[in-house]
Amino acid sequence: MTPLLNGLMITLLFLSGVYLVAVLERWSLTGHVIWGGPIRSFLLLFAREEIKTRKHDKVFFETAPILFIGVILLTISILPFGRDSVIINLGTGALFINAALVYVMVALMMIGWATNGVYAMVGGWRALAQLIAYSMPVVMVLTATVMRAESMFLIDIVESQQSLWNILFQPVGFILFYISALAITFLPPFDLPVAKGELAGGVWADLTGARKLLFRLGRLTLVLTLSVAVVVLYLGGWMGPWLPEFVWTFLKTLVVAASFFAIGRFMPRIRHDHLLEFNWKYGVPLALYNIFQVGVVLLL
């Protein structure tokens, strides 16, 4: 297959992936699968009048949506969909995932501050609290996957799982990364920054029109990105029989994304102090144990 055709296929798959994630999100909220739903809400938000809050912070108000979607696109660009299908093959790929996704929180905090509203501001600070909870475990479990591959190239991390996928090799790390991925995407059990019902939409409470559209689209892309990250780091990436490589990545990604939404549908929202307590009292020690276990197994 020529590189151009390959690139086109990946773009198409990714776009349809975002669409399917949008359908899944709607299902997780309403319990119905509505195929036309995403298009309808896209047109609605696109055409809607943009109402700005009084005395909003102009610079942050314009920067935050672009920063939000920009860092997510940067993260996608380093994730491999196949052995040769990666846009930028970074020598520090595993670290870069975390570095870029920190700025998701920065964008949320920025927009929370910029809108000059109470709900938005509380939502923004909650995004920070959530990051403080998950950032340590997520770096430590990434380190454990790097230890096994002896490389920070994401392609090497996938190839290190040739004999045994990381989900079986380091199950503790997988569980911690999975929970952290849910928290990074602020999906339902961890949707503190945008909590419906208690914060009336949180950081998005005062946004309308195109800005809200950018954030919604960004979040859907973020869900897909984190699903790809779970697949690459723990589920053997593109590995699988018969089908082409990127098809396997795509199928696994959709299964992970569906599981994200399924958990969100059946779990109550967690309180931020409980989240912090869990991650610092149990998450960090478990992540350290995971590094220890992986290290011992590798040396034996």
Next chain:
Amino acid sequence: MISVQLILLIIFGLAAIWFGWRVFMTSSMVRSAFSLLGSMVAIGILFLVMEAEFLGVLQIMMMGTEMSIMAIFMMMFMMDPGGLGNMDMSHQKNISIVAGIVVTAFVAGVAFTTDWGIFADQVQEPHEQNRLLGMEILKRSMMIFETAGVTILTGMIASIAVAISIKNDAKK
């Protein structure tokens, strides 16, 4: 010898200085913290331009979290966090100007008079740099890093222990 690398270095160096200046010229604590973040990210990009990929990514990652945490602490402890009272963050202006000029002259003097030796004409690949950095940290510099790490940990525990209020009032 003007290359793309040099032009990028100049652009992002100036960006770092400009953001650093903005930190003190705004009255809102959050704007100030995010300006500092902008300055630090520009420095991270300088590392990337100089082909020190690990350092650049690390700088950008760490500063995102650190500056956000700083923002919330500045919100909590400043009297006018939103900048509604036209607070001025600059003070002792004459001394600051003199100190700024003296330090700039000193740094520029050091930069221009030092014999920097031979410049590396090519840099190793990022993954090779990572490996060498790991070897350095786990061999020659291990003692330094371990000492620093344990010192910081002790400092963190001590500051938390000092900050916790003693809740034995009920017993008295």
